[in-house]
Amino acid sequence: MQEPRLLNLNEMNLLFNLSGFNLLVSGEQWFDFLSRFFANFISLFILIRYIFYPNNGQSKYLFIFYMTGLMIFLISSTLDQVTLNIGIALGLFAIFGIIRFRTPPVGLKEMTYLFISIGMAVINALVEFNVAN
Secondary structure, X not given: OOOOOOOOHHHHHHHHHHHOOOOOOOHHHHHHHHHHHHHHHHHHHHHHHHHHHHHHOOHXXXXXXXXXXXXXXXXXXXXXXXXXXXXXXXXXXXXXXXXXXXXXXXXXXXXXXXXXXXXXXXXXXXXXXXXOO
């Protein structure tokens, strides 16, 4: 029996080109993504560490706020690059709604901070920042 072997770089590029994936991303797009990611992380850090935690003192929500902001940023960044129809968008909305109703009740103040972290992640992922050269 022949042992499986790893594909070399040329074989992988051919495989991805045949399957319709375009994995080649220019350096400018990576810089734009990483700068948005850094801006998102800094804005989440300021919101959570310097606004939410001193006012509430509840450390049980810190991880949730960070991870929700991170995942919403990554999902929004991905959806910005892909064209989707309205059915997929409504399906994602329904999934988030189901998750919301299956979780234990969260206080109004904590839900407000969660909504702010989601909003900041979407803004950082989708808004065009025009920085003068």
